[in-house]
Each structure stands twice: as C-alpha cells, then as structure tokens.
C-alpha cells in the first residue's frame with residue numbers, strides 16, 4: 393500500500409456485519425450498450441461486485457443479452473426493451489451505473505430520465521454525460537445530491553463549457569453546485585466535489601490508469617460503494633483512491649480488466665487497518 397496518511401473515508405467503508413445477506417449488502421445495476429458495446433458495462437459490473445455490492449445485475453438491450461450471458465457468472469442479467477422496462481428493472485436497485493458505451497443519442501437521454509425516477513442513486517459516466525452536451529440543464533434538473541457525475545476533462549467541457557478556465561478545483565466545485573450532484577473530475581489529480589461545498593483532491597494517482605476502460609471500472613466501484621449505502625462523496629473519494637492503489641500495485645502492463653482483480657488486496661489492507 394502506498395505510504396500516504398490514512399484517508400479519512402476509511403472509517404465509513406461498508407464492511408459486512410455478521411447478520412447481513414446479499415440483498416442487504418446492496419444491489420447495483422449497470423446499464424449496458426448494444427451487442428457490439430458490452431465490455432464497458434461488464435468491467436463496471438465486475439468492479440461493483442468486487443468492491444462489495446451483494447447483488448449486481450447488468451441491464452441490457454435485448455440484442456446484447458446473448459453476448460453478455462456467456463461472459464458473466466455471479467453477475468446477473470435482465471434485458472430491457474425501452475425506458476419503461478428499464479425503469480421496472482432498476483426500481484429495486486440501490487445504485488445504477490449508466491453511460492459507459494451507452495451511445496450518444498436520445499435513447500440514452502430518455503433512459504437516464506427514467507432511471508432518475510427510481511429510488512436508485514445514479515453514477516453517470518461517458519456517453520451518459522456526452523449525450524447531454526448542449527442540454528446540460530435537462531440533466532441537472534433530474535439529479536439528486538446522492539447522484540455522481542464522473543467526467544474526464546473532455547466530457548467536463550461538454551457539460552460545463554468554459555468552467556475549466558477557473559482551474560480544476562474551482563471548476564469541479566461550481567459544477568457540483570450547478571448539477572446538484574457529486575462531480576468527479578478525473579485526471580492525474582482527480583477532484584471530487586459535493587454540492588454542499590466539500591472538495592477533495594486525490595493524491596495517489598498513477599499514469600498506469602491511462603488505459604481504455606479504467607474509467608468504466610471506476611464508475612462501477614463508486615456505484616458498488618454507494619449501493620452499500622456509503623455517502624456518495626465518500627464513495628467517490630474512496631473509489632478513486634482504491635482505483636489508483638490497485639493500478640499502482642499492478643504497474644506496467646496494466647489493462648482495465650486487471651483492476652477489479654486487484655481490489656481484494658487493496659480492500660484487505662484497509663480491512664486489516666480497520667480491525668486494529
């Protein structure tokens with residue numbers, strides 16, 4: 393484990409109690425793209441499961457189901473035909489990740505509007521952000537303070553044009569206030585901001601994370617912690633730190649698939665510290 397001061401979110405990590413069961417540990421949904429674009433959701437779902445959500449279900453368009461089904465084991469699968477059936481499938485979830493490889497189109501906008509009507513906290517990433525370019529207010533009006541947006545700088549500029557000129561910390565703070573949701577502005581020093589004014593800058597980033605799909609894994613990790621009822625700001629801070637720690641532990645040759653498999657080691661070290 394990197395030799396940094398122990399992060400203050402560690403006391404809020406959701407370790408399972410003796411009388412828990414899988415549904416109590418938290419239910420996470422991950423929305424998949426079409427048949428040719430299912431990898432991002434599978435990465436996010438595996439990360440959500442590894443970080444401790446008790447039940448993880450991929451929600452996919454019907455054409456994607458035969459592609460996904462042979463590529464998952466513990467993760468479950470439900471097909472949806474439109475925003476109404478997506479709403480029904482997501483209603484029992486504690487958190488839902490949407491956006492990775494979802495498609496930059498109206499269907500993604502409509503699906504996010506439907507998901508916002510459920511009780512689930514949303515983690516919105518990638519195409520789920522880009523689909524709202526030029527209509528960011530449509531997104532902000534349906535968000536709650538426990539929802540999380542996870543833009544890289546390109547996506548951030550599409551939702552908040554000009555804001556980065558103020559510097560990354562101030563930009564993230566204002567963006568979070570404007571969106572009324574937690575904002576995770578990704579990059580070498582990821583900034584996490586909450587609508588109540590809390591701002592944190594992650595200090596253990598590593599360029600090994602600059603690899604396709606690592607952001608999808610992060611979205612799944614954040615969703616997995618929120619599903620376990622950790623505060624969304626703390627979930628984002630913890631996930632960003634653990635994501636980087638997993639990458640540091642692997643080093644050269646890291647690809648996104650490696651990150652969820654490194655999480656048990658990162659979690660075990662934190663658990664050992666919690667127990668002492």
Ligand SMILES: NC(=O)C1=CN([C@@H]2O[C@H](COP(=O)(O)OP(=O)(O)OC[C@H]3O[C@@H](n4cnc5c(N)ncnc54)[C@H](O)[C@@H]3O)[C@@H](O)[C@H]2O)[C@@H](O)CC1
Nearest residue numbers: 430431432491492493494495518519544545546604605608
């Ligand atoms: N295994 C998979 O199925 C994967 C699917 N992915 C999905 O593939 C789709 C397209 O991904 P793209 O990478 O083309 O979309 P992006 O929106 O990430 O990139 C589009 C453009 O944004 C610009 N940009 C500006 N700042 C950037 C930054 N900090 N990081 C990255 N790009 C920046 C770049 O010029 C880039 O060409 C998305 O739906 C994404 O979720 C990716 O997440 C990679 C893995």
Ligand SMILES: Nc1ncnc2c1ncn2[C@@H]1O[C@H](COP(=O)(O)OP(=O)(O)O)[C@@H](O)[C@H]1O
Nearest residue numbers: 578579580597598599601602604605606607608
């Ligand atoms: N140079 C870097 N140093 C530290 N972290 C990085 C660096 N480049 C990318 N990352 C991290 O890798 C992840 C990339 O996410 P993203 O751009 O959404 O990728 P993808 O869409 O391929 O999943 C983010 O968590 C980001 O903070």
